[in-house]
Amino acid sequence: MSVEATTPAAVIVLAAGAGTRMKSAKPKILHEIGGRSMVGHAIAAAKGLDPERLVAVVRFERDIVVKHLLDIEPGIVIADQDEIPGTGRAVQVGLDQLPADLEGTIVVTYGDVPLLTTELIGELVTAHESEGNAVTVLTAELSDPTGYGRIVRATDGTVEGIVEHKDASEDQRAIHEVNSGIYAFDAEVLRDALSSVTTDNAQGEMYLTDVLGIARTGGGRVAAVVTSDRWQVEGANDRVQLSALGKEMNRRILEGWMRSGVTIIDPDTTWIDASVALSPDVTIKPGTQLHGSTAIGTGAVVGPDTTLVDTHVGQNAEVKRSDVTSSDIGAGASVGPFAYLRPKTQLGEAGKIGAFYETKNVTVGRGSKLSHLGYAGDAEIGEYTNIGCGNITANYDGVNKHRTTIGSHVRTSSNTVFIAPVTIGDGAYTAAGAIVRKDVPAGALALSVAPQANKEGWTAAKRPGSPAAQAAASALGHASPTPSAD
Numbered sequence: 001m002s003v004e005a006t007t008p009a010a011v012i013v014l015a016a017g018a019g020t021r022m023k024s025a026k027p028k029i030l031h032e033i034g035g036r037s038m039v040g041h042a043i044a045a046a047k048g049l050d051p052e053r054l055v056a057v058v059r060f061e062r063d064i065v066v067k068h069l070l071d072i073e074p075g076i077v078i079a080d081q082d083e084i085p086g087t088g089r090a091v092q093v094g095l096d097q098l099p100a101d102l103e104g105t106i107v108v109t110y111g112d113v114p115l116l117t118t119e120l121i122g123e124l125v126t127a128h129e130s131e132g133n134a135v136t137v138l139t140a141e142l143s144d145p146t147g148y149g150r151i152v153r154a155t156d157g158t159v160e161g162i163v164e165h166k167d168a169s170e171d172q173r174a175i176h177e178v179n180s181g182i183y184a185f186d187a188e189v190l191r192d193a194l195s196s197v198t199t200d201n202a203q204g205e206m207y208l209t210d211v212l213g214i215a216r217t218g219g220g221r222v223a224a225v226v227t228s229d230r231w232q233v234e235g236a237n238d239r240v241q242l243s244a245l246g247k248e249m250n251r252r253i254l255e256g257w258m259r260s261g262v263t264i265i266d267p268d269t270t271w272i273d274a275s276v277a278l279s280p281d282v283t284i285k286p287g288t289q290l291h292g293s294t295a296i297g298t299g300a301v302v303g304p305d306t307t308l309v310d311t312h313v314g315q316n317a318e319v320k321r322s323d324v325t326s327s328d329i330g331a332g333a334s335v336g337p338f339a340y341l342r343p344k345t346q347l348g349e350a351g352k353i354g355a356f357y358e359t360k361n362v363t364v365g366r367g368s369k370l371s372h373l374g375y376a377g378d379a380e381i382g383e384y385t386n387i388g389c390g391n392i393t394a395n396y397d398g399v400n401k402h403r404t405t406i407g408s409h410v411r412t413s414s415n416t417v418f419i420a421p422v423t424i425g426d427g428a429y430t431a432a433g434a435i436v437r438k439d440v441p442a443g444a445l446a447l448s449v450a451p452q453a454n455k456e457g458w459t460a461a462k463r464p465g466s467p468a469a470q471a472a473a474s475a476l477g478h479a480s481p482t483p484s485a486d
């Protein structure tokens, strides 16, 4: 039987540690996996519980961390840890930011344990409240428990206390059940117990773990919830662990999408951020990365070898071997192979941006095609227009950017260059190689290249005896090259 957990009175996320083993100028908890900082994942998991208050304890690189925290969660309460070290002190300064008479359940989590889910914290809170515990700790059985605090069980199965590795006896070190550092506390018990925690231990720190023994001595029930999913309690201390956690998070994200109806051909080479949204019957081909706020509609096919950042892909669209950022690809549209869509590219329904095209800040109307080899920037293109091979919008005069406006049902020939600002009317044509400097009225043909003149016999006259001259002679049926041109 499951008991619904109440929403916790508060969640305190510990984020004051330095994370020296990352060897980074950036605070450890700001390193990202799954497209989000580690502390961002911790905050998201905590927020899923809908707590009345959310507190983060900071110290190392305080200003940078606080700015990040407020960016992702403007309502978060910041608690500054002082020079007294240890997880116990961290929680104590967190409590100082909460009402002194706060009642109910207080959850403590870490900012560097990114795979922990709302569901698992919820199970912890449910067990804590339904069993009437003073403290409930989340634990795991590890084959190598080195470094972790060990869970010392009483004969009745409840928890007697936690012993840190550095303070543990030989016998205690043989215990494989470890402290994850994630807990549910009764608020009053936590406040009282912390007031008697000292720094009298091997590390000279205020240990939060001491609260468990103190609470038990005070007559409270202290118990554990054991998880078999060790990934959810694993922290990243260095970049090797960071990448292992990132890979596992990705595996979980992909599995979630596959179970909800997305085809992922090769999960080993596909990376999808936690923030991406996919619809059923999307197909993701190998070598694809989907980042940020990317969202993909039903029936769309993305990949192989495609990177999408903050991009919307409409239903049944296709994007192959391309790099796309902050763009919108319409339903049934087609992009690539080898297209580079920079921010604010809006491709209309059933439109096409084909091979070796670069675009930026361009709106392409329904059914319009930019099929091969070109650049379109700062431009607006109407509907059902066909842009020929090798067209370029010359949008930059060296100082300012200018716009190109092309109407609907326009046909431009190969190698047209639009010298912006310039406007092409509906139904207009351009000739091959046209350099369009002046506006083209609707229905007109723009020609800017001089009429062609053929100087017959030029090769024989100017390059006598060359292979070209000989080839021309035999094509013309001449026995030998006959110079004739001037």
Ligand code: UD1
Pocket: 014, 015, 016, 017, 018, 057, 081, 084, 085, 086, 087, 088, 089, 090, 110, 111, 112, 147, 148, 149, 150, 162, 164, 178, 179, 180, 181, 206, 207, 208, 209, 235
């Ligand atoms: C802690 C636990 C240990 C547990 C392990 C799980 C204590 C005394 N020990 O050990 O039982 O097995 O976590 O990973 O609690 N932090 C602060 N302020 C501090 C110290 C730490 O905010 O003064 C934060 C850190 O940023 C980190 C978390 O608390 O997010 C844990 O700190 P860490 O130093 O890694 O704890 P351990 O000694 O590994």
Ligand code: CA
Pocket: 235, 237
């Ligand atoms: Ca740790």
